[in-house]
Each structure stands twice: as structure tokens, then as C-alpha cells.
Amino acid sequence: MRFHTRKLVKPGDLNSNGTLFGGRLLAWIDEEAALYSIVQLENGKIVTKYMSEINFMSAALQGDVIEIGIEVVKFGKTSLTLNCEVRNKMNHETIVTVDNIIMVNLGENGKPTPHGKTKIEFVKDRLAALGEFD
Structure with a gap:
């Protein structure tokens, strides 16, 4: 799993228990x-x-740095199925997992439309193919 984003848990992100609001x-x-x-x-x-199903496994506290990991489970005709893990950056303790997130590709008409993708692509590879990045 690749962890793409980090977030700092700030006071405005907390629930009444003093932990990160779900x-x-x-x-x-x-x-x-x-x-x-x-x-x-x-x-x-x-x-x-x-x-x-969303599985909350541990809490995050104010000041914690969390990271969000996403990976592809499956490419559908008009969809992309992902799974997710959020963990504490410092100790790698899992905070939450989500087994399936289905995202749907829309056309100009706002309806699901085929995306034509079958595998993970990296932006650097797309740019290299265009001769814009080595």
C-alpha cells in the first residue's frame, strides 16, 4: 500500500472525547x-x-500525524475499487481500515462512463511517454 497524504490532527478535528472525530x-x-x-x-x-465496512482500530490524538494509504483492488468498466488504511505516521499503528471504496467515472452528461483503464498508471510514466520527463 502506498501512503500518499499526511494530515496533522488539530484541535478542530477532535470529538468530545479529545480524539480524532470519525x-x-x-x-x-x-x-x-x-x-x-x-x-x-x-x-x-x-x-x-x-x-x-469501516473498521476503527485505534484513536488519533491532537498533534498526531496520520497518513492515508490507498491501493487499487480492481478496475471495473466505469469504476475503480480501492481499499484504504489510515495509520499513525510515527508508530505505524493502524487507526482505521476500509476494505472497499468504489469510485465511479462520469462522462460529460453526469452518467457513468467507461474509463478504459485496466492497470495502475504513474504520472511520471505518462510524462515520460510524452517526452516531458525522464
Whole structure:
């Protein structure tokens, strides 16, 4: 799993127990899944269709640095299925896992449309193919 994003847990991110609010964490996960899908599918029109069971395993406290990891489970015709792990950057303790996040590729009409992708692509490889990056 590749960990792409880090977040600092700030006072405004906390719940009444003084730990990271689950809703805030889910918003961060949804945003990371969307950004990952936009880059993979080369389309800014992506929506979240589904999130499977969310397994909270440990708490994050104010001042903790967390990192969000995303990996591809499957390429569908119009979708991309991902899984996610959020962990504490300092001790690598898992905070939450989400087994399946389904993101759907939309066309100009706002309807699901085939994306034509079958494997993970890296931006550096796309740029190299265009002769813009070595």
C-alpha cells in the first residue's frame, strides 16, 4: 500500500472525547480516494458510490500525524475499487481500515462512463511517454 497524504490532527478535528472525530477522518479518506481516482482515471468527474465496512482500530490524538494509504483492488468498466488504511505516521499503528471504496467515472452528461483503464498508471510514466520527463 502506498501512503500518499499526511494530515496533522488539530484541535478542530477532535470529538468530545479529545480524539480524532470519525466523520472528519472519513471526509479525509473520501477526498483521498477521489484524488487518487482522478489521477488514475484522468478525469475530474469522479463520484463515490460505496464505502464498505469501516473498521476503527485505534484513536488519533491532537498533534498526531496520520497518513492515508490507498491501493487499487480492481478496475471495473466505469469504476475503480480501492481499499484504504489510515495509520499513525510515527508508530505505524493502524487507526482505521476500509476494505472497499468504489469510485465511479462520469462522462460529460453526469452518467457513468467507461474509463478504459485496466492497470495502475504513474504520472511520471505518462510524462515520460510524452517526452516531458525522464
